[in-house]
Amino acid sequence: MVLASPAPEGQLQTLVAGVPLVLRAALALEGAGASRIFLVVSAEDASSAANLAKDPRLGVQVSVITAASWEAGVAQVCEGAAGPLLITSAHMVADPAIYRRLMETSLNKRDAAAACRNGRALGPLFVTPALGSQLFHESTTVVSSDDATSSASFAAAVDALIASGKAISMDVGARWAVRVDTTEGRRLAEDALLEACRKPVDGLVARYINRPVSLAVSRRLAGVGITPNAVTLATLAIALGGAVVASRGGYGPMLLGAVCLQVSSVLDGVDGELARLRFQGSPLGQWLDTVSDDLSTLAFYGGITIGLLRGSASSGEALLSTESVIACGVVAMVTLALTSAQYYAELWRLGAGDFYALEWDFAETGGGLRTRVVRLARLLLKRDLFTLLYLVLALAGALPIALLLGAAGHSVTLAAATARTLRRRPAS
Numbered sequence: 001m002v003l004a005s006p007a008p009e010g011q012l013q014t015l016v017a018g019v020p021l022v023l024r025a026a027l028a029l030e031g032a033g034a035s036r037i038f039l040v041v042s043a044e045d046a047s048s049a050a051n052l053a054k055d056p057r058l059g060v061q062v063s064v065i066t067a068a069s070w071e072a073g074v075a076q077v078c079e080g081a082a083g084p085l086l087i088t089s090a091h092m093v094a095d096p097a098i099y100r101r102l103m104e105t106s107l108n109k110r111d112a113a114a115a116c117r118n119g120r121a122l123g124p125l126f127v128t129p130a131l132g133s134q135l136f137h138e139s140t141t142v143v144s145s146d147d148a149t150s151s152a153s154f155a156a157a158v159d160a161l162i163a164s165g166k167a168i169s170m171d172v173g174a175r176w177a178v179r180v181d182t183t184e185g186r187r188l189a190e191d192a193l194l195e196a197c198r199k200p201v202d203g204l205v206a207r208y209i210n211r212p213v214s215l216a217v218s219r220r221l222a223g224v225g226i227t228p229n230a231v232t233l234a235t236l237a238i239a240l241g242g243a244v245v246a247s248r249g250g251y252g253p254m255l256l257g258a259v260c261l262q263v264s265s266v267l268d269g270v271d272g273e274l275a276r277l278r279f280q281g282s283p284l285g286q287w288l289d290t291v292s293d294d295l296s297t298l299a300f301y302g303g304i305t306i307g308l309l310r311g312s313a314s315s316g317e318a319l320l321s322t323e324s325v326i327a328c329g330v331v332a333m334v335t336l337a338l339t340s341a342q343y344y345a346e347l348w349r350l351g352a353g354d355f356y357a358l359e360w361d362f363a364e365t366g367g368g369l370r371t372r373v374v375r376l377a378r379l380l381l382k383r384d385l386f387t388l389l390y391l392v393l394a395l396a397g398a399l400p401i402a403l404l405l406g407a408a409g410h411s412v413t414l415a416a417a418t419a420r421t422l423r424r425r426p427a428s
């Protein structure tokens with residue numbers, strides 16, 4: 001059971017990366033495993049809190065508690081609680097792992113666990129109902145309700161709890177936790193939230209080139225109404241448009257086609273970043289993202305195959321014979337389609353649309369020679385890398401090589417996907 005404390009009056013709706021701060025706190029607590037949330041607010045904030053509590057992104061029940069003071073509201077919740085509570089200020093934007101770790105702490109030996117950095121309390125406190133009610137009942141000085149920096153004085157009170165031995169101090173280590181009651185604090189929180197949108201599976205190009213750009217775009221779009229799904233469809237439209245242009249043939253159109261594929265590959269990060277930043281991820285979005293990646297690549301091969309057959313020598317057509325262009329184009333498209341079909345079937349059975357919901361050998365850390373080879377091959381065959389490579393080849397007027405590499409690369413992934421499907425086929 002968890003409690004999110006109020007922001008000072010009127011600040012419930014302050015946006016942090018596109019989400020009202022109190023809603024962000026509630027969603028983060030839910031993500032960390034909170035099964036119920038009590039939101040303590042003043043009478044003036046009650047109706048806007050009630051609206052935020054109805055947000056469709058929330059999966060847990062949020063009860064709004066109206067109280068004359070923060071302490072009175074917290075004490076009221078503690079008194080009715082059956083198990084430990086996590087008390088935090090809506091002003092705190094933190095890595096959900098901090099809340100998760102606090103909630104996992106056993107309160108058998110002490111009555112509370114506090115999130116700390118360098119020995120100082122940050123604010124979030126996991127506490128037994130008994131200590132919680134005692135703290136907020138008896139010690140009216142814990143947080144003075146007319147104190148503008150109530151979360152700071154709350155942290156000071158938690159420091160005192162640690163000093164008296166009643167609370168365990170849990171060091172948050174490198175995890176981030178930022179107070180957002182200042183413009184600077186909100187900026188730092190947005191930086192941390194955006195950084196947390198990176199995916200551990202990002203390839204080298206994604207990590208060092210694509211993400212810095214897509215994160216800058218997401219920062220600007222976070223407060224705008226555009227949905228992740230709309231961004232996914234826009235990235236697909238850019239790639240398909242590029243493929244149509246490339247099919248006209250010639251150096252310029254085919255280069256533009258490769259530029260469009262690269263732009264869509266960079267913007268491909270924005271949809272997921274917005275989904276994670278604003279808690280707007282969805283099964284439909286996962287599927288759209290996966291299918292749009294594959295359709296974009298497939299259309300590119302189609303576009304350049306037609307373009308090479310139609311074009312002049314300016315795009316390196318002489319590098320491959322007409323028959324080889326057709327053969328490589330067809331092999332690249334068919335192997336990509338057959339690979340995707342197998343992954344889609346597995347994803348469908350799993351009830352997920354996210355390519356990374358599948359279990360992958362290359363996701364294992366360490367491992368023997370085979371795992372290392374698979375991991376290296378996977379890194380080389382990743383979309384972020386080959387998309388950039390195709391752009392370089394288009395610039396060099398050597399796009400037939402892209403078709404050749406596409407045919408070879410997707411044949412390898414088809415072989416791996418087929419072996420995987422056969423391995424996983426249930427024994428009859």
Ligand SMILES: Nc1ccn([C@@H]2O[C@H](COP(=O)(O)OP(=O)(O)OP(=O)(O)O)[C@@H](O)[C@H]2O)c(=O)n1
Pocket residue numbers: 199228229230232268269270271272273275280281282283284285286288289290293353354355356
């Ligand atoms: N319209 C969208 C797009 C993406 N997502 C979520 O975001 C993830 C993708 O995150 P992102 O940062 O965009 O990763 P990509 O760069 O697209 O990498 P990949 O496609 O290889 O997963 C999806 O799996 C899905 O969980 C979503 O919910 N809705």
Ligand SMILES: O=P([O-])([O-])O[C@@H]1[C@@H](O)[C@H](O)[C@@H](O)[C@H](O)[C@@H]1O
Pocket residue numbers: 203289290291293294340355381382383384
């Ligand atoms: O992980 P990665 O190679 O960068 O990219 C993946 C593709 O390889 C895969 O075909 C597609 O279905 C996924 O959505 C994702 O785009």
